[in-house]
Amino acid sequence: MFGHLVLTCVDRFRGERTVSGIYHLLTGKRSSQTLQDAKGYELDMLFGVYPSLKRETLGTQVQKLVHDGCIQINEQSFPSITPEGIRQLSSFPVYELEYFEGMVWHDVIPTFMKRVYLLLQTVANTNAGIHQYVPIVDDFATQKWVRTVYLQFQDKLPKMVESMYEEIHHLLKKHPSQQADLFAHRLTGGGVIGMTIDQLKREFTLNVEDVELMLQHTHYYLFLESKTKKDDYPVLHLCTKGLDATNLITRSARKTYQYMKQGLSLQEIMNVRRLKKSTIQDHIVESALIIPDFSITSFLSEEDVREINKMGSQMNTKKLKQIYEALEGKYDYFELRLALAKGQHAIKEGMTQDEV
Structure with missing residues (x-):
């Protein structure tokens, strides 16, 4: 997936931007140049979808694509796509990326997922009689939000746990299987400890970048589906409350x-x-x-x-x-x-x- 994202950027940039332009786009740099690139080259959906990306990681991927004959880099350090790159780009299943809407939602997705992960851990553990545990999200605002929700619904806890699992299960059934499996193995609650990124990498024989991006895409999917379908996914929709579209204009x-x-x-x-x-x-x-x-x-x-x-x-x-x-x-x-x-x-x- 990571290689496909980089290829997509190289293709859309048409040899007019350096690798740094790709880095700033994927990490969501709020500069007029990067915003103009995102909109001008129709890469809005990928803006800020990989905020933790390291320059060295991107450089290594670019060199791999050069070695595989997918891109070429000219004397001015501008990469461009080759016929082999176009062939690989066209063979990638588009539905595995269709929910990325980075320019609109990249700021709120992390908050949404912290709520989901911690709320599930809290209600599942309480329902299972587990009262001593370390919260998997070390963020005061998220912990405060979860406490508020817990106190509001504690008399309906069994139903809330059941609903949350059903909502996630229903959504994951309609999602690419590998992405769904990665997310399911990430969940913690009720005595089950979710896997780390490194554990997922080994378990699914993937590189770290693909694990992170597949999880990220699943996060966008869960957010967008539950935000727009309140009646179908009431608990997940609750986790979207107050999270509105990103206002990218700086202060x-x-x-x-x-x-x-x-x-x-x-x-x-x-x-x-x-x-x-x-x-x-x-x-x-x-x-x-x-x-x-x-x-x-x-x-x-x-x-x-x-x-x-x-x-x-x-x-x-x-x-x-x-x-x-x-x-x-x-x-x-x-x-x-x-x-x-x-x-x-x-x-x-x-x-x-x-x-x-």
């Missing part, structure tokens, strides 16, 4: 956005916030990427936005330098980034580049 960018809404110019915002022009411009691009109705008319006309996006579409590139040179320097790099960010929302809404 600093939000301040700049608020000043813009008040009508301040770029220079005025620079003066008020005492930040460099490039920093404020990054905030503006970030706002344009995240906020669909964000207006950029004070920087570019609709005709400008159309011209820039049309050129990028004709050249089949997101590389600013190529678009800049093709338009003979008519627009600066900030204007190009802003137009491409705005154009991405139009594409999501089903409009063509000519209609942007």
Whole structure:
């Protein structure tokens, strides 16, 4: 699975981003460049799905793909996919990745799963008469949440345990078998101790990266299914309470956005916030990427936005330098980034580049 994710990124990036771009995407770096890459190359779903990924691990995987003839790296260190890579990419079962929605949910998935793991351990142990045990989740907020739920439903504990097991069992039956088995072996409660990542790796003869990603995909699956189907999965749905879609715009960018809404110019915002022009411009691009109705008319006309996006579409590139040179320097790099960010929302809404 990990190799497939890396291949997918290399394929979508079309030889226009380095391995660092892949690393920042998978780990969910909140920079305007990474956000623009995620949206511009249609890799939103993989944004932040592997936050614990190490650079060395990614480098090793890239070298393996080079050795296997799936990708090649040019003199400028830009990887691109080969015909063999395309063949392997097309043979991978898409349903094993279909629930990843990283850009929207990557921030809340860890909280959801900590709730699930600890709630199951707590109610199953109590129901089995086990009162002395070490919580598998060492997080105060999660422990407080579980205590609150436990006190609220302690008179219905047997039913809650049964419901939770039934909900998980029902969902796992519809999930890829290996991913379901990995998750089932991870659960702790009622005297059963869940396996560690290393134990799962040995038991299923997988590498650590695939174990972690398969579990992560299962977490997304359980979250999305239970969040939208309250009546079918009441206990798991309870674990999604208060966990809303990620607002990716950073606190600093939000301040700049608020000043813009008040009508301040770029220079005025620079003066008020005492930040460099490039920093404020990054905030503006970030706002344009995240906020669909964000207006950029004070920087570019609709005709400008159309011209820039049309050129990028004709050249089949997101590389600013190529678009800049093709338009003979008519627009600066900030204007190009802003137009491409705005154009991405139009594409999501089903409009063509000519209609942007």
